[in-house]
Amino acid sequence: MNIFALVGRAVLxxxxxxxxxxxxxxxxxxxxxxxxIYLRLIGQQxxxxxxxxxxxxxxxxxxxxxxxxxxxxIGGSRFNAEGFVANIVAIGITRELGPVIAGLMVAGRxxxxxxxxxxxxxxxxxxxxxxxxSTNPFKYLVAxxxxxxxxxxxxxxxxxxxxxxxxxxxxGTQSLGFNPMVYIGNTVDxxxxxxxxxxxxxxxxxxxxxxxxxxxxxxxxxxGAQGVGRATTNAVVASSILILxxxxxxxxxxxxx
Amino acid sequence: xxxxxxxxxxxxxxxxxxxxxxxxxxxxxxxGHSMVVIGGSGTGKSVMLKCILGLLHPTSGSVKVDGExxxxxxxxxxxxxxxKFGMLFQSxxxxxSLKVWENVAFALIQGENMPRAKARDIAIEKLAKxxxxxxxxxLNPAELSGGMQKRxxxxxxxxxxxxxxxxxxxxTGLDPIMADVINQLIVDTVKDMGATALSITxxxxxxxxxxxxxxxxxxxxxxxxxxxxxxxxxxxxxxxxFVHGRAEGPIQMEVLKx
Numbered sequence: 063m064n065i066f067a068l069v070g071r072a073v074l075x076x077x078x079x080x081x082x083x084x085x086x087x088x089x090x091x092x093x094x095x096x097x098x099i100y101l102r103l104i105g106q107q108x109x110x111x112x113x114x115x116x117x118x119x120x121x122x123x124x125x126x127x128x129x130x131x132x133x134x135x136i137g138g139s140r141f142n143a144e145g146f147v148a149n150i151v152a153i154g155i156t157r158e159l160g161p162v163i164a165g166l167m168v169a170g171r172x173x174x175x176x177x178x179x180x181x182x183x184x185x186x187x188x189x190x191x192x193x194x195x196s197t198n199p200f201k202y203l204v205a206x207x208x209x210x211x212x213x214x215x216x217x218x219x220x221x222x223x224x225x226x227x228x229x230x231x232x233x234g235t236q237s238l239g240f241n242p243m244v245y246i247g248n249t250v251d252x253x254x255x256x257x258x259x260x261x262x263x264x265x266x267x268x269x270x271x272x273x274x275x276x277x278x279x280x281x282x283x284x285x286g287a288q289g290v291g292r293a294t295t296n297a298v299v300a301s302s303i304l305i306l307x308x309x310x311x312x313x314x315x316x317x318x319x
Numbered sequence: 320x321x322x323x324x325x326x327x328x329x330x331x332x333x334x335x336x337x338x339x340x341x342x343x344x345x346x347x348x349x350x351g352h353s354m355v356v357i358g359g360s361g362t363g364k365s366v367m368l369k370c371i372l373g374l375l376h377p378t379s380g381s382v383k384v385d386g387e388x389x390x391x392x393x394x395x396x397x398x399x400x401x402x403k404f405g406m407l408f409q410s411x412x413x414x415x416s417l418k419v420w421e422n423v424a425f426a427l428i429q430g431e432n433m434p435r436a437k438a439r440d441i442a443i444e445k446l447a448k449x450x451x452x453x454x455x456x457x458l459n460p461a462e463l464s465g466g467m468q469k470r471x472x473x474x475x476x477x478x479x480x481x482x483x484x485x486x487x488x489x490x491t492g493l494d495p496i497m498a499d500v501i502n503q504l505i506v507d508t509v510k511d512m513g514a515t516a517l518s519i520t521x522x523x524x525x526x527x528x529x530x531x532x533x534x535x536x537x538x539x540x541x542x543x544x545x546x547x548x549x550x551x552x553x554x555x556x557x558x559x560x561f562v563h564g565r566a567e568g569p570i571q572m573e574v575l576k577x
Contacts, residue, residue: 179416187412190374194406194485195475196398196430 086278093200094209103206104213111172111207111273112214116221118171119164123222126159127151127229135238147238148248151230156257157317160223162309165268168215169301173276176207177297180280181290189281204281208273215269216262223258260316267312268305275301323386325350325483325515326371331380333366333539340366342539343380348532353509353516355530355547357523357561359570363539364519365409368485371517372404373397384483402430405481405514407505409488411472413460419471420446420456426479445474449504466497470504477508484509486518490525502528523562526550535561537570 130151138144180203183189192199227249234240276297283293326348333341340363348354358364369375371382373389382390389400405426413422421428423445424438433441443453449470460468469489476484489505490498502525509516519536520526526533530547535558543555550562560568 183414186410187408188414190369190372191406191408191412191414193374194372194401194404195426195479196401197425198394198398202429 082282083278086281087274089200090204090208090274090277093198093205096201098201099209100202100206103202104210107206107210108214110175111168111211111269112218115164115168115171115214115218118167119218119222120225122163122167123155123160123226124229124232126163127155127226127231128233130154130159130226131230131233131238135234144238147230147234147240148245149252151234152227152249152253153257155226155230156223156253156261158261158309158313160226161219161261161264161268162305164215164219164222165265165272165305165309166302168211168218168268169272169275169305170298172211173272173279173297173301174294176273176276177280177283177293178290180277181283181293182280184281184283185286185289199281204273204277207277208270211269211273212266213269215265215272219261219265220258223261260312263316264309264312267308271304271308272301275304322350324348324383325352325385326517327381327383327386328367328371329381329383331367331370331382332378333363333370333375334378340539341370341377344536344539344541346534346541346544348515348517350515351513352532353506353518353530354532354534355518355520355526356534356536356541357520357526358536359521359561362536364536365487367536368406368487368517368519372401372406372485402426402479403482404485405476405479405483406485407469407472407476407487407489409491411460411465411468413468413471413475415460417460418456419451419458419460419463422460422471423456423474423478425475430479442474442478445478446471448477448508449474450500466493466501469493469497469501473501473504473508477512477514480512481514483515483517484512486516486520486529488520488522489518489529490520490522495524498522498525499528505529523564 131147134147134150135144138146183203189199189203192202231242231245234245235242279293279297279300283289324347326346328344328346331341331344332339344367346356356364356367366375370377373392377390381388384400384403387400389397392400414425417425420439420442423442427433427438427441428435443456446453446456451467451470451474455463455467460471463471486505489501493501505516506529516529518529527547532544533547533550534541534544535555536542537557543553543558545553550558556569560570
C-alpha cells in the first residue's frame with residue numbers, strides 16, 4: 063500500500079468530518095433561532111438534561127470540593143499556607159472544577175443518551191418519518207436539545223459550585239479543624255463575581271458542545287444497533303475532548319489578558 | 320389535453336460513491352391511480368421513494384410533483400410540498416416517545432398547528448378507520464403488535480388527508496391474514512380519499528390487491544409498466560420470472576455456487 067495514499071485518505075476523511083460537523087452546527091444554530099420554537103420540548107429536555115443530572119453532578123461536586131480542601135491543606139502546609147484552603151477551594155471550584163466536572167459528567171450522561179435516542183430514531187426511519195410529516199428534524203429534535211442544554215448547564219454548575227464549596231467546607235471544618243465562621247468569611251471575602259460568571263459562561267459553552275455532539279453523532283449513525291453503539295461512544299469521547307479543549311481556550315482568554 | 324401527472328420521474332439517477340443504485344428511472348403516476356412498483360430486494364425501490372420525497376438527493380434527473388420540479392427546492396419549499404404526501408414506512412417508524420394518538424395527530428399538531436384536543440378527535444376518528452379503538456390511542460407504540468403498528472402507521476400517513484400516499488413494503492413481516500387486512504385497508508382508505516398511491520413491494524399477493532397499474536424495477540431501471548391485469552400476460556421474461564417466483568430465468572441472484 064502506498065504510504066501517500068494512506069495519509070491522503072486519512073486527511074480526506076478528517077476534512078470531510080470537519081466539513082460535515084460545521085454544516086451540521088450551522089443548520090443546528092439556525093434552527094435554534096428560527097420559528098417554530100417548541101417550548102414544550104425545550105421544557106422536557108431541560109428536565110432530562112438539567113434536573114435529572116442534579117444527583118450525579120451534586121455528588122461529584124461535593125467530593126471534588128472535599129478532596130480539593132484536603133490536598134490544598136496537605137500541599138499548603140509545606141509553605142505554611144494551609145490557611146488559604148477556603149480561598150483556593152472557592153476559586154478552583156467556581157473557575158475550573160465546577161464547570162469542567164459537571165461538563166464531563168453531563169457529557170457522559172446526556173450526550174450518550176441523546177446520541178442513542180436520535181441514533182435509534184435514525185436507524186428505525188423515525189427521522190425520515192418526521193420529514194414526511196413536514197417537520198424539520200433540526201427544529202424538532204436538535205434545537206430543543208441544544209437550547210435546553212445551554213440553559214440548564216449554567217444552572218447546574220451554579221448548584222455544583224455551591225455544593226463543591228460546601229464539600230470543602232465540610233472537610234475543612236470537620237477534619238482539618240477550621241473554624242466554620244472563619245472558613246465562610248474567607249470564602250465570601252475572597253470570591254469575586256467574575257470567578258462565578260466566567261465559570262457559568264464556560265458551562266453554557268459546554269452545554270452547547272454536549273447537545274451538539276450528541277445530536278451530530280446520533281443523526282449520522284447508520285447500520286443498526288452497532289451503529290447506534292458507535293454513535294454513543296463517539297458522542298461521549300468527542301464531547302469530553304472538546305469540553306477540555308474549549309475550557310483551556312476560554313481560560314486563556316478570560317484570565318491572561 | 321391530458322391531466323398533469325401527480326408524479327413524474329425522468330431519467331433519475333442515484334449513485335452512492337461508485338455504487339450506481341438508480342440508472343435512469345422513468346416513471347409516471349397519474350392522478351387517482353394506484354401504482355405498485357415490484358422488484359427484488361436491492362434493486363433500488365426504497366431509494367426511489369426516498370429520492371421523490373427528498374430524503375435523498377438524486378444524482379441527476381428530474382422529479383416532478385404536480386408538474387413542479389422539486390429537486391432544486393429549498394428546505395422550506397420542500398416542507399410545503401411534503402404536506403401533499405403521506406408515507407407508511409416498512410417498519411411503521413412510529414415515534415416511540417409519543418403515545419399512539421399523538422403519533423397519528425403529529426402532522427396536524429406540528430404541521431397545521433391544530434389545537435391538541437381537536438387533533439386528538441381526528442386521530443381517534445382515523446384510528447377507527449383502520450379498525451383500532453380509542454383506548455389504543457393511549458398506549459405507547461412499543462406495546463403494539465407488528466400488525467397494529469402498521470395500522471397506526473397507516474392512520475398517521477392519512478391523518479392530514481394527503482393527496483399522495485406512499486407505501487413502503489406494506490405487508491413485510493406480517494402474517495398472511497394481517498397482510499390481507501392491511502391491503503384491504505390501503506385499498507379502502509386510498510379510494511375513500513381519492514388519493515394517488517405509489518407502493519413498492521416484492522409481495523405479489525399484495526401488489527395484485529392494491530394496484531391498478533404496475534411497474535417492475537430491475538437493476539435501477541423500470542423495465543416494464545402496464546395495467547395490473549396485464550402483469551401475467553405481458554410476455555416480459557423478467558416480469559414473468561418475478562411474478563411466478565422462479566429461481567431460473569434472466570434474473571440471476573448473486574449467490575456463490577460451491
